[in-house]
Amino acid sequence: MGMRKEFLFILKNFVRMAILMFLVSIVAFFLVSVSPIDPLKVNVGQTALGSMSQEQIEKLSQYWGTSISPVRRYLSWAGDFIRGDMGVSLLYRQPVSRVIGVKLSNSLLMLGISWLISGIVGFSLGILAGANRGKRLDKGISAYALITASTPAFWLALVFLMLFGVWLKILPIGLSVPIGTEAAEVTIRDRILHGILPVLTLSITGISSMILHTREKMLEVMESDYVLFAKARGETGTQIVLGHGIRNILLPALTLQFASISEIIGGSVLVEQVFSYPGIGQAAVTAGLGGDVPLLLGIAVISAAIVFTGNFTANILYGIVDPRIRKARNNI
CATH class of the missing domain: 1.10.287 (Helix Hairpins)
Structure with a gap:
């Protein structure tokens, strides 16, 4: 059953x-x-x-x-x-499935790393802020989250481009590989160097919501009756955070993290434009401005499928993390 x-x-x-x-x-x-x-x-x-x-x-x-x-x-x-045919791109003169495959392969690693970094770092900083309410650490982390939450991704991308690419000249200013390099000659180091600035931009802009959300949930835990009882038993702050805090805020954090997939994909559109990164976001802009309907529709549907997969994965993980949800689901 x-x-x-x-x-x-x-x-x-x-x-x-x-x-x-x-x-x-x-x-x-x-x-x-x-x-x-x-x-x-x-x-x-x-x-x-x-x-x-x-x-x-x-x-x-x-x-x-x-x-x-x-x-x-x-x-x-x-x-x-x-019937499984996405059509032919009017701009690239290639099947839409092939164009999306190439562009998505360029973006997927960048989006995945950005998503993981923003989730893990945001969750950790949110716990630290909530566990140290009113202290300098809490105020510093909260200020950082509020500033980055109001910072446009494209503006931050331009700042990083000028700072690291133009002034310091320690990172490439754009594209996913060096200009004029054949595909067979591109190294993993080249791809990493060209992906640092886009990943850094998406991670910083996507981290604020996780920090603020986790901090609020952590404050609720720290003010709960069972935490007060744990303090009365002599448990330290670290024991309370590890034993009670993370367990109770992990589920809401998973909800927010998988819901943020759509924000990461949306942010990549502007970021890829700034860095001339040949990914799925830049392809969407090119298709929209050029009237390439088959390509634009294909990107829209594939992006929706990725977002749905994230939400579906979250629903499955809910049952693993919290058996009460799995039981309620089976009782429907």
Whole structure:
């Protein structure tokens, strides 16, 4: 019976994911359709377009889909997507799946490291701040979190670019590999050096919410009756934090951490633009500005799937961390 409940839980979440991706694709397509950007003028040029014959313009319109009604274009894309075909990128002249695969592989490691650093460091600093309420350590950590929370990611990226890339010249100023280097000659060191500044930017901007949230939860724990009882028994501050604090705030922290996946992906769009990092964020901007509907829809759906996977993983971990949630789920 328990296995059946778990299967129904997983199935329900997959149905929600399918609905979510469907709605995301509709919204993305609608935004591209109402955009004032003319794909022909942007990608061909006004001067070149004016010197073309009407027949050439009609062929270009058919290629970019501007001569087809938005509803027909979306239904055609949706039918192909259901069959496993994301279409062909109009800008890259390659299958969308291949373009997303290359761009996502460039971004995935950067996003993953940033996500882990912001979660682990934010959780640790939040515990320290909550356990030392009112002290200098708490005030310093809280001030840092509030400042970074109000700092735009693109501004911080520009500061790091000027500081480490232009003035100190100790890190590259952009791209994911050195300019003019063949793929076979790119080393792991090259990729690490080019990824430091984007990772640093995303980690710092994503750490504040985890600090503030964990600090508030830690304050609630430190003011609880069972902590007062533990102090009366003679337990030290470290024992209270390790024995009572982390156990009670881990579940809410997991919730926030997996929910922050969408923020990391959103922040990467601006950060990748600043550092000219050829990832999924920069590809989304290029597709949006160039009217590449198949690529933009593919990126939107894949991004939604990644966010859903994070939320789904959090739901599974809830049951592992807190057996009460697993029991409640089976009783539904």
